[in-house]
Amino acid sequence: MQLEETLKKRRKEKDILLMTHLVLGYPSFEVNRRIIRQMVDNGVDCIEMQIPFSEPMADGPVILKANQDSLAAGTTVAACLEFGREMAASYDIPFLFMTYYNIVFKYGEERFLEAAKAAGITGLIIPDLPPEMGGEFMTMARDREIAPILIIAPTSTDERMAELNGWADGFIYCAARRGVTGKKSEFGSEFYEYLARCRRATSLPLAVGFGIQNRDDVAALIGRADMAVIGSRTIRLVDEEGPEAVGPFIASLR
Amino acid sequence: MTRKGFFGHWGGAYIPEVLHQTFRQLQEEYDKARQDPSFWQEYTALMANYSCRPTPLTYAANLSRHFGGAQIYIKREDLNHTGAHKANNVMGQGLLVQRMGKKRVIAETGAGQHGMATATMAAKFGFACTIYMGEVDVRRQRPNVFWMEKMGATVVPVKDGSRTLKDAINEAFRDWVTNLDDTHYVFGTACGPAPFPEMVSWFQSIIGREAARQIVEQHGRLPARVYACVGGGSNAMGVFQGFLNDDVELVGVEAGGHGLDSGLHAARLCGRDASPGVAQGYKTMFLQNDDGQMLETHSVAAGLDYVGVSPILSDLADKKRVRFESATDSEVIAALDLTMRLEGIIPALESSHAFVQAFKEASDLPNNAAIIINMSGRGDKDIFTIAHAFDDPSWKEFIIARADEYRK
Numbered sequence: 001m002q003l004e005e006t007l008k009k010r011r012k013e014k015d016i017l018l019m020t021h022l023v024l025g026y027p028s029f030e031v032n033r034r035i036i037r038q039m040v041d042n043g044v045d046c047i048e049m050q051i052p053f054s055e056p057m058a059d060g061p062v063i064l065k066a067n068q069d070s071l072a073a074g075t076t077v078a079a080c081l082e083f084g085r086e087m088a089a090s091y092d093i094p095f096l097f098m099t100y101y102n103i104v105f106k107y108g109e110e111r112f113l114e115a116a117k118a119a120g121i122t123g124l125i126i127p128d129l130p131p132e133m134g135g136e137f138m139t140m141a142r143d144r145e146i147a148p149i150l151i152i153a154p155t156s157t158d159e160r161m162a163e164l165n166g167w168a169d170g171f172i173y174c175a176a177r178r179g180v181t182g183k184k185s186e187f188g189s190e191f192y193e194y195l196a197r198c199r200r201a202t203s204l205p206l207a208v209g210f211g212i213q214n215r216d217d218v219a220a221l222i223g224r225a226d227m228a229v230i231g232s233r234t235i236r237l238v239d240e241e242g243p244e245a246v247g248p249f250i251a252s253l254r
Numbered sequence: 255m256t257r258k259g260f261f262g263h264w265g266g267a268y269i270p271e272v273l274h275q276t277f278r279q280l281q282e283e284y285d286k287a288r289q290d291p292s293f294w295q296e297y298t299a300l301m302a303n304y305s306c307r308p309t310p311l312t313y314a315a316n317l318s319r320h321f322g323g324a325q326i327y328i329k330r331e332d333l334n335h336t337g338a339h340k341a342n343n344v345m346g347q348g349l350l351v352q353r354m355g356k357k358r359v360i361a362e363t364g365a366g367q368h369g370m371a372t373a374t375m376a377a378k379f380g381f382a383c384t385i386y387m388g389e390v391d392v393r394r395q396r397p398n399v400f401w402m403e404k405m406g407a408t409v410v411p412v413k414d415g416s417r418t419l420k421d422a423i424n425e426a427f428r429d430w431v432t433n434l435d436d437t438h439y440v441f442g443t444a445c446g447p448a449p450f451p452e453m454v455s456w457f458q459s460i461i462g463r464e465a466a467r468q469i470v471e472q473h474g475r476l477p478a479r480v481y482a483c484v485g486g487g488s489n490a491m492g493v494f495q496g497f498l499n500d501d502v503e504l505v506g507v508e509a510g511g512h513g514l515d516s517g518l519h520a521a522r523l524c525g526r527d528a529s530p531g532v533a534q535g536y537k538t539m540f541l542q543n544d545d546g547q548m549l550e551t552h553s554v555a556a557g558l559d560y561v562g563v564s565p566i567l568s569d570l571a572d573k574k575r576v577r578f579e580s581a582t583d584s585e586v587i588a589a590l591d592l593t594m595r596l597e598g599i600i601p602a603l604e605s606s607h608a609f610v611q612a613f614k615e616a617s618d619l620p621n622n623a624a625i626i627i628n629m630s631g632r633g634d635k636d637i638f639t640i641a642h643a644f645d646d647p648s649w650k651e652f653i654i655a656r657a658d659e660y661r662k
Contacts, residue, residue, distance in 0.1 A: 054415065054547040055533045057427050058270045064414055077545045101268055102532045106546030128268045128535070153272035155434070160274060178272055179432035 003094050003122040003147040003170035007205045007227065010045050016218060017045040017227035018253060019207055020234055021098070023066035024049050025075030029083055031243050035234070038247035040091045043254075045227065048125060049087070051080040051099035058127040060182030062232040062239075077107055081115050088120030096123040096149065101134070109137050113144050123147040123170045131167040138167050149173055152201070154194050161201035171205040171227065174198045176212070182232035185211030187220045195224045218253045228253070259448025260537075262572055264565030267447035268535050276434045277447065283350050284449050288456065297346055301460065304378070305335040305345065309461075311468035311626070316596040317616075324478060324619035326612065328599065329465045329493060329628045338602065338631030339461060339489040340371040344440060346457030348375040351438045358382040358433065361440040362426045364391055364419035364485070365557035365604065366398025367631055368442035373407035375440075383407040386425045388418040391556055394639060416550050419560050423534050443486025444564035447535030451565050455491040462496020465626055478623040479503040479615070482630070483607040484523070484578070485557045487564030489630035494576065503577065505615075506567060507607040509553030510580035518552035522563040523571045524578035531562075538565045554583040554643055555603035557631075581610035587643055589613055590633065602631035603640065 010017055020039050022032055032049075039047060052067040052075055059067065080097075088095045097116060104112045104126065116124065124146055131138060131150070138148035147170025152161055154177060165172065174195065176185040185191070198206055208221050209229030218228045230253070237245050259265050267277060287293040301307040310333065314326040331339040344361075351359060359381045363369030369385040376383035385402055389411045392399055399409050415421040423446075430439045441450040444458070469477050480497055482490035484506040494504045511519030514526070522528040522539045531540035533548060541549045541561045553559040570576040581589070589609040593599055601609060605628070612627045619625065633640050641649040 055420065055424055057424050057534065058431070060428065061414075068415060071547055100533075102540075102542070102546040105532050106529075106542070106544070127270045128532070130267070130269060130271060130274065133266050133268050151271045153270070153274070155272055155275045157275065164271070175272060178434060180428045 002145050004204060006094050006122070007046065007171055011205060011226050014045070014254075015222045016225070016254060018043065018218070018250065019046040019048055019227050019229045020044050020250070021048040021050060021229065021231040022234065023063060023070055024051055024080045024083055025070035025073060026052070026066040026235070027069065027238070028073065029079070031238070032083065034243045035238065035246050036087055036091070038243070039250055040093060042247050042250035044093065044250060046094045046096065047087070048096045048098045048229070049080070049084055051077060051097055051103050053100040053103055056100060058180055060180035060232065062182045062235050066235050077103055081119055084116070084121055085119035094122045095120065096125060097121050098125040101126050101129040104137070109140060113141055113146060116146055117144045121146060123149050125149045125151070125173060127151055131164065135167065142169055151175055152198055154178060158197060158201065161198065165202040165204065168202070168204060171207050172198065172202050173229070174206055174208045174225065176208055176210040179210070181210060183211055184213060187217070192224060199224070215253050261451070261566045262569035263530070264536075264538050264568040265448055265451055266537050268532050268537070269447050270431060272431045273434065279354065281449050283354050284453050287350060287353070293349070297349060297457070298460065300345055300349070301342065305341045306333050307460065308464040308468070309333045311465055311472060312599070313472060314597050317593065320596060321613060321616035323617035323621065324623040324625045325473060325621070326616060327469060327473070327477070327624055327626045329461060329626055331461060331489065331628060331630050332601065332605070332632030336367070336371045336374050337635050338367040338371065339458060339492060340368045340442065340631070341374070342460055342492065343442065343454050343457045343488060344368070344371040344375045347438070347440045348379050351381065352379060354438065356436055356438045358384075358437040359440050360384045360386065360426050360429050360437055361442060362386045362419065362422035363442065364388070364422070364559060365555070365636070366391065366395035366402070367557060369402050369407070369409070370398050372440050373402040373405040376407060377405045384429065385409045386412050386422040386429070388412050388416070388422050390417040391419070391422070394556060395636070397635065397638060419556070420534065420548060427535075442488070444488040444491045444566060445486045445534065445536060445538070445562055451536065454488050455495065455564070455566060458488050458492025459495040461489070461492035461628065462494060464496075465493055466496035469624060469626060473624040476500050476502055477626045478619055479505055479625045480628070481505045481507060481608040481612040481625065482628040483507050483558060483604050484563060484567060485509070485520070485560050485604060486562070487567045489628055491564060491566055493626070493628040498575070504575065505611055506576050506578045507611045508578060508580045509555060509558035509607060510582040510585070511552040511554075513582055514580060519580065520551040520553045520559050521580045523567065524580050534562060536562070536565055538562050538568045554586055555607065556639075557602070557604040558607065579611045581607040585610045590640070599629070600633040601629050602633045602636060603643065605630045606633070
């Protein structure tokens, strides 16, 4: 409940919340620190930290490359957990881990949850763990007040949305479109109808990600969702203009 | 919670939500096909007419005499259209695609055999076709790329990760989640999320069904042992299914590369380097580090150069129903050389792994016993790879001369 309450409280003060994403260890933990400081200083409401994996099946080229470069630079799961602890202790916003299931599985489900809990992490996003495969793990996470965050896709039926909502906690992550991360999404009536379906399926806050790139995209979500997720766009920005560009970019979004 | 899609501890469907409906539809079509006897009839008729099935079970008299033990029989999957067992799976899935009304197929390929087979099927059935192939494999299997393109497929070189089979699989999944309404992903081996391991094994079971009948016709009784190479595991699953319920020892041979202690191999079930993991949509034994990051693998045979293995084979290993061994690159070249000289048969480098283990054991068995080697594919179409592996001087001269000619 902790994450859901925090987000709902923040949402009372703002039209739309912002969640940002970064890949840990890319380009370095030191740059991650500077980026996160700018994100927090510019009003980001929640940060999703991706523990890199060698086979990031649901990610597009930008995040894929960030995963590979981070691993090539020697990033370990232990270093990511420690970095997460440092961030959660430093800032008063929710920090989440995003990763693929093998990272958790190999670390040990219970051991990973205990480590995340100790680090002050309040939610987990694992795109390749549907409830059919991870139901028990999701219950274990909830027992430790770590929210299992489930993803809904435009291909999910109403029935499926209801089922996913039954497992979810914290918020629901609505993928704006088919495909992988990092490509522009088109917002039209079909998209708004999809968001309305998501809204009907859950009382949890709705986050919308995949292809949110600018102020217009964020504005389009006001009144339709609770949180906009900025993913690949910041990674590309850091690649092209350096970490100092992140603050002004975040400030320009709302 | 459903445990469907698991074989013992292994398998499952660890897929992103966006694929949930697509997999449901696939599972339904597959279930329907399995319950419909006319589907298997249509499939075998197609394979007879288009792919020379049933493939022969060849008695290798000279090799049998050479080793002086068991009578050696070779199941000739090399005589399939496109030169490998891959055609069995691909044509079966092609029939399913027709039933699902989809118009485009995509596939990953390592050695190029599965890509070739998929491009062939797409041409025959009139589907659009895109093949994902690691950049490293594009370079080592150039002739297959040539043929795929000639048959109308688009071949996309994958430049991520280790630029081999596993990266091609990831990229194919990325295409699929983007285009799932009109596209079917023709998974090439008995791995991946359910129902692929079981479905691919079902299409490949045509090998074992034929072999079980043929060995009784020719030898008078079942074989003592059956050997198959194991990459993803589809040819092994194919032939093993003909003998699973019989008193026949089944032997899977993995890529030993430079040796099991070298770190340069692809042995998941017989070495000590693999551990349980979940990647590419399924749970099995993976070659990975302590953090769960996948390792680079090595084999002289591109088709065996893969981090995971069929979850069904992981289960059969647990149950000790299949024994797993490995063959090194140099043993493979020696076995290939001997088979060509004594039988005039050219196995693919992948298939030659099975020959290695059979040759090691043939003389331990009595003359009245038979063994079957599943020859999953032919080697002659991989002439560039094999000539390179043999380090053949006259071949090199030819290539240099031809290159000079093109440069003019």
